[in-house]
Amino acid sequence: MPLPKAELHLHIEGTLEPELAFALAARNGVTLPYQDTEELRRAYLFEDLQSFLDLYYGLMAVLLTEDDFAELADAYLARAADQGVRHAEIFFDPQAHTARGVPLGTVVGGLSRALDAAPERYGISTRLIMCFLRDLPAESAMETLRAAGPYLDRITGIGLDSAEVGHPPAKFKEVYEAAAALGLRRVAHAGEEGPASYIREALDVLGVERIDHGLRCLEDGELVDRLVRERMPLTLCPLSNVRLRAVDTLEAHPLPRMMAAGLLCTVNSDDPAYFGGYVGDTFHAVREALGLGPEQLRELARNSFEASFLEDDEERRAE
Ligand code: ADE
Numbered sequence: 001m002p003l004p005k006a007e008l009h010l011h012i013e014g015t016l017e018p019e020l021a022f023a024l025a026a027r028n029g030v031t032l033p034y035q036d037t038e039e040l041r042r043a044y045l046f047e048d049l050q051s052f053l054d055l056y057y058g059l060m061a062v063l064l065t066e067d068d069f070a071e072l073a074d075a076y077l078a079r080a081a082d083q084g085v086r087h088a089e090i091f092f093d094p095q096a097h098t099a100r101g102v103p104l105g106t107v108v109g110g111l112s113r114a115l116d117a118a119p120e121r122y123g124i125s126t127r128l129i130m131c132f133l134r135d136l137p138a139e140s141a142m143e144t145l146r147a148a149g150p151y152l153d154r155i156t157g158i159g160l161d162s163a164e165v166g167h168p169p170a171k172f173k174e175v176y177e178a179a180a181a182l183g184l185r186r187v188a189h190a191g192e193e194g195p196a197s198y199i200r201e202a203l204d205v206l207g208v209e210r211i212d213h214g215l216r217c218l219e220d221g222e223l224v225d226r227l228v229r230e231r232m233p234l235t236l237c238p239l240s241n242v243r244l245r246a247v248d249t250l251e252a253h254p255l256p257r258m259m260a261a262g263l264l265c266t267v268n269s270d271d272p273a274y275f276g277g278y279v280g281d282t283f284h285a286v287r288e289a290l291g292l293g294p295e296q297l298r299e300l301a302r303n304s305f306e307a308s309f310l311e312d313d314e315e316r317r318a319e
């Protein structure tokens with residue numbers, strides 16, 4: 001039986017497998033710039049975050065209807081259940097869809113249909129986190145928050161993703177303040193490709209409760225001390241870091257060093273359809289490549305529940 005775990009860093013659009021992409025393309029009359037799934041998979045050789053994002057946003061063209069989003073999420077949940085996931089906090093990128101003319105209600109409606117069925121169908125509880133694309137203007141994020149008004153009963157929190165360098169967290173100060181006033185939880189990608197100072201800024205200016213990635217905190221010893229002291233969760237994604245070349249190899253990943261330093265690390269899949277594995281596969285891969293023992297794997301699983309937005313009683317039930 002796989003270790004029960006929570007997944008806290010998962011972009012639902014990053015679970016779009018080539019087979020589903022082609023099936024949706026056929027259903028929706030969308031022509032993809034790839035002959036077949038093999039050719040598409042061969043394109044998954046990324047230089048960095050941006051080269052991945054270009055392909056990732058392009059493939060989203062197949063996601064058009066509520067059914068498409070429901071199918072996408074249901075396929076993820078089925079795989080996650082197989083890999084021991086009991087709770088998933090799922091990112092989605094509203095602006096990547098509204099910019100193509102897909103209404104926010106279609107996205108949230110489709111995702112919610114699958115998420116609502118997940119406890120009974122898969123034994124998985126869920127939360128939805130709406131991410132802003134940080135390479136778009138802050139006004140677009142604010143407009144997206146406003147547009148989400150009717151769906152806030154479905155949305156637990158906000159996040160910040162897309163191209164990091166050149167788009168520091170402080171750019172989104174006002175929208176994070178507005179979200180906090182609405183009672184939304186706050187997380188942000190920081191320190192994936194961007195510097196350690198972006199992690200500090202996400203904490204100090206945006207008031208985030210978790211850091212997504214946070215890998216580059218290691219370049220700032222005082223920041224590491226602070227993250228340890230504050231028990232600030234980091235949602236690490238080791239397979240993503242290898243594929244997007246934030247680290248050279250999985251064997252060189254600093255996860256064991258980060259755990260040994262006392263950081264509250266969790267292990268997640270990020271965009272599993274693109275990076276070679278879902279979260280159970282990721283646990284397996286770090287065990288093999290980094291020689292993590294059973295106690296360290298249990299620590300990672302325990303951390304995932306501690307770092308989640310579950311209430312204490314829900315946490316005990318999920319674990
Ligand atoms: N969107 C999807 N995956 C991402 C990642 N790893 N970093 C930033 N934005 C993303």
Ligand code: ZN
Nearest residue numbers: 009161189270
């Ligand atoms: Zn991510």
